[in-house]
Amino acid sequence: MQLKQQIENWREKLRTGTLNDADLVQGLDQLDKSDSPTQRILYLQCRSSAIDGSVIGMAEVVNGEILDPPDNPEDWPYPTISDAIRDGWRIIKFPEMALLLAEDKTYGLGCEFILEK
Amino acid sequence: MAGELYNCNPTLTDQQVLDFCYQGFLKLEAVVPDEVNRRTVEFCNQSTLSEPNLILDEDWFDQHVIKNELAAGAVRCLLGKNFQLPFIMANHRNRGPSPVQIWHRDGGSIYTRKLDYLQVFYYPENTTKEMGPTEVVPGSHFAQHKATYMQHMRGISTAVSTAAPAGTIFITAYPIWHRRGKSTAAGIRNLLKYNYWRTADPCRDWIIDPDFSFSWPKHDPNPLFEQFKRGIAAVEMFSWLSGEEFEYTGGQCWPAECGTPPMSDQAGLPASFRKYPAPTPSKQ
Numbered sequence: 182m183q184l185k186q187q188i189e190n191w192r193e194k195l196r197t198g199t200l201n202d203a204d205l206v207q208g209l210d211q212l213d214k215s216d217s218p219t220q221r222i223l224y225l226q227c228r229s230s231a232i233d234g235s236v237i238g239m240a241e242v243v244n245g246e247i248l249d250p251p252d253n254p255e256d257w258p259y260p261t262i263s264d265a266i267r268d269g270w271r272i273i274k275f276p277e278m279a280l281l282l283a284e285d286k287t288y289g290l291g292c293e294f295i296l297e298k
Numbered sequence: 299m300a301g302e303l304y305n306c307n308p309t310l311t312d313q314q315v316l317d318f319c320y321q322g323f324l325k326l327e328a329v330v331p332d333e334v335n336r337r338t339v340e341f342c343n344q345s346t347l348s349e350p351n352l353i354l355d356e357d358w359f360d361q362h363v364i365k366n367e368l369a370a371g372a373v374r375c376l377l378g379k380n381f382q383l384p385f386i387m388a389n390h391r392n393r394g395p396s397p398v399q400i401w402h403r404d405g406g407s408i409y410t411r412k413l414d415y416l417q418v419f420y421y422p423e424n425t426t427k428e429m430g431p432t433e434v435v436p437g438s439h440f441a442q443h444k445a446t447y448m449q450h451m452r453g454i455s456t457a458v459s460t461a462a463p464a465g466t467i468f469i470t471a472y473p474i475w476h477r478r479g480k481s482t483a484a485g486i487r488n489l490l491k492y493n494y495w496r497t498a499d500p501c502r503d504w505i506i507d508p509d510f511s512f513s514w515p516k517h518d519p520n521p522l523f524e525q526f527k528r529g530i531a532a533v534e535m536f537s538w539l540s541g542e543e544f545e546y547t548g549g550q551c552w553p554a555e556c557g558t559p560p561m562s563d564q565a566g567l568p569a570s571f572r573k574y575p576a577p578t579p580s581k582q
Contacts, residue, residue: 224451228521235521237521238454238455240450240451247450249453249480254453254455257455289443289447290443290454290522291522
């Protein structure tokens, strides 16, 4: 999202003849920062299998460490899976629907989505 | 003393027993006298074992903690007369600051509507949030899951802290999901943990409120469960505790909830829980 905005800014500067080398260096720096070699994982447990259902559980893996979200669920960054997608997370695993069909036996913590960046 | 059978007066009402079935835990704040709390901490500081079982031989501990009038009275309601006292006393003695523990259900957990034993916790000191009190997930004693499959879980929106003043005892259904909270304060947190067992057949042997209406029970929604599912599990447990044969018959039968409950008993309610006369066929 930030990169897209950056390119829009460059186009505007190009049109007005103000694009310079410093702008491109800044862009390269941003690319370096976003090109982390470590995969980030986001576990989101959701009330339903729909991506707009309420998130009821959350954990993020950063540099190989599983982290707690803020203590207050109201401060969690993603109320729904859709919110995480809009922030650039990609779903790599959907809830195992077949495992949710044992009526009265399979509750767990709702429907788990795993996402990555 | 350890392992003996014990009887005492019941202290819980129908509503409180039903609430325990829904929540899977019951917290009794500051029910142990200060002097006993102080002696317990002193004992734990001298015996830093993970299982200081000898404390069970101390009369003052036996009388005011194990047989505490309110806590044992609640155990008496949930496990019936002549319940068996603990054999083992564990102390989850934690030195803070320390990270949060992973969510787990304790070893040997099984998911059942029967309630044949209870896991009980006692804080002998004020245990603030900064000291890393146990967190529990209400209703999770019915949330079937393998402990090994919950180790990546961290934040759970419905979890609650058991932070409490000294002398607090909280009683849990054994398979409830729990963990030690993150402690940010320096120092020791003692948390004693022990089990009681049922020896009597279940029957509705607590404080019965003749005016209590079982129909259309109202509880806060719990996102862990589909609509009505937690209530169904809870009343199955409550019915088992009452010695009632009960099978949920579906749809709007007991214990489905209702926004504006009618002044009548709910279809599917076991006969012994009825508040109003049973309906009779209309005369043609």
